[in-house]
Amino acid sequence: xxxYLIQASYTEAGVKGLLRDGGSKRRAAAEQAVxxxxxxxxxxxxxxxxxxxxxxxxxxDSASAAAxxxxxxxxxxxxxxxxxxxTPEEMDQATKKTVxxxxxxx
Numbered sequence: 001x002x003x004y005l006i007q008a009s010y011t012e013a014g015v016k017g018l019l020r021d022g023g024s025k026r027r028a029a030a031e032q033a034v035x036x037x038x039x040x041x042x043x044x045x046x047x048x049x050x051x052x053x054x055x056x057x058x059x060x061d062s063a064s065a066a067a068x069x070x071x072x073x074x075x076x077x078x079x080x081x082x083x084x085x086x087t088p089e090e091m092d093q094a095t096k097k098t099v100x101x102x103x104x105x106x
Contacts, residue, residue, distance in 0.1 A: 001039070001058040003085040004065045006030075006072075008053040014077035030055055033071060037064040053078070056085070 010018060018026060027044040034041045039059040047054055059065040062084070069082045086094070 001060060002062065002065070003042070003087075004057050004059055005083040005085055006053070006055040006057060006069065007051045007081045007083070008055070008072065008078040009050060010052045010078050011076060014052075017077055026053070030072075033068050034059065037067060039064060039068075 023046055027041075030044055031041040034057045037059065039057050042056040042058060044053065044055045046052060057065070057068070059068070065082055065084075069080045072078055072080045
């Protein structure tokens with residue numbers, strides 16, 4: 001299953017909800033959203049700085065990952081960014097592919 005990094009920054013409303021409900025409930029909500037689409041939440045961490053949450057999820061496909069991101073962002077509680085993660089083996093496969101590309105002006 002493809003793996004995705006989800007980075008989330010709380011809005012003011014999201015921070016208020018976090019203060020009211022606590023971090024464990026936020027992780028449980030993320031886990032429920034991911035599981036509902038056939039995925040698995042591998043990790044969920046809070047952090048200091050511009051990004052408040054880092055989560056790693058295995059999802060069946062990119063459409064499912066996008067659906068989770070859209071639902072979370074539409075809540076207005078967070079701004080989410082999703083990144084596809086590649087294994088070292090997938091990177092090995094990528095480096096062996098031939099790409100016909102020429103930079104502009106050549």
